[in-house]
Amino acid sequence: EQDADIVTFIYRPDYYDLEEVQDNTAEIIISKHRNGALGSVNLRFLKEYVKFIEDDTMSFRNLPGQEGADIFGDGGSGFITRPSRINTDSDEDIFFDPN
Secondary structure: OOOOOEEEEEEOHHHHOOOOOOOOEEEEEEEEEOOOOOEEEEEEEEOOOOEEEEOOOOOHHHOOOOOOOOOOOOOOOOOOOOOOHHHOOOHHHOOOOOO
16 A cells, blocks of 8 residues: 555445445445545446446546646646657658667
């Protein structure tokens, strides 16, 4: 845990048979995030696809500290997103010798 940047947990009441009505809810708990907010996100779990989808009550966009965040800007929390150089390097810079 001390070396991890992010520690998350998945809690699904249906897995433990704690509820009589199985509504396929899931909670992603972000308990450590070195560069971001902590909190939890409510999702729906689709068993037949083994997939999590957004719940109407909350999403990742509603986490505390994310006001004004956009995917192309500074992230709204002092983060800077840098593009990968692999996407900008031209093929002319790559030398391949088949021998």
